[in-house]
Amino acid sequence: MIIVHHLNDSRSQRVLWLLEELGVEYEVKRYERDAKTRLAPPALKAIHPLGKSPVIQHGDVIVAETGAIVEYLLETFPDAGLKPASGTPEARRYTYWLHYAEGSAMTPLLLKLIFGVIPQRSPALIRPIARGISKKVGASLIDPQIASHLGYWEAELHKSEWFAGERFTAADIMMSFPLEAAGSRAPFGDRMPKAAAFLKRIHARPAYQRALERGGPYAYA
Incomplete structure (x- = not known):
């Protein structure tokens, strides 16, 4: 099961969207921005040292950065047709x-x-x-x-x-x-x-x- 550490109003919405396009089961762990500073909560630092979102967990694998997550998910689930054929x-x-x-x-x-x-x-x-x-x-x-x-x-x-x-x-x-x-x-x-x-x-x-x-x-x- 993939766990998405999801911060409201953030780039991590794209990861949820990609997982839905892939048809992959996943769990969402939500985090809320501070109402005044709009910063991510300290709890995210327990997942990744920078305390940023998105971060996903897939078994023992932890991946941060949206682009890296996209590449990881498409390598792991390659049959969705969301990436053009190589060399084109x-x-x-x-x-x-x-x-x-x-x-x-x-x-x-x-x-x-x-x-x-x-x-x-x-x-x-x-x-x-x-x-x-x-x-x-x-x-x-x-x-x-x-x-x-x-x-x-x-x-x-x-x-x-x-x-x-x-x-x-x-x-x-x-x-x-x-x-x-x-x-x-x-x-x-x-x-x-x-x-x-x-x-x-x-x-x-x-x-x-x-x-x-x-x-x-x-x-x-």
């Missing part, structure tokens, strides 16, 4: 998007989040200064990077319905969180119709819906 153009695209999702896409979104909370967590005396710095960094450095990535996603989804080609793969599961996080801040709507359609397609998948039922409230759905 689709396989190369698949590998790229699988790693891009966390390696490049999430970096500016995380910086946006961090600089957004700096003013409210600063001492009251310097809060106006912190707010000004955060606003300047956002406008000059972070926002242009996010805009570049958004444009990239939209252009790629004009080429094919899914990120690795014409067929749904685990790369789309990995890319779901960056798109959901970005779309939650500013809905794509008419400015990014292909990205909006992508989110609509994944949210309609039965496995996605089942994962939401198992994982509990998820702010990005």
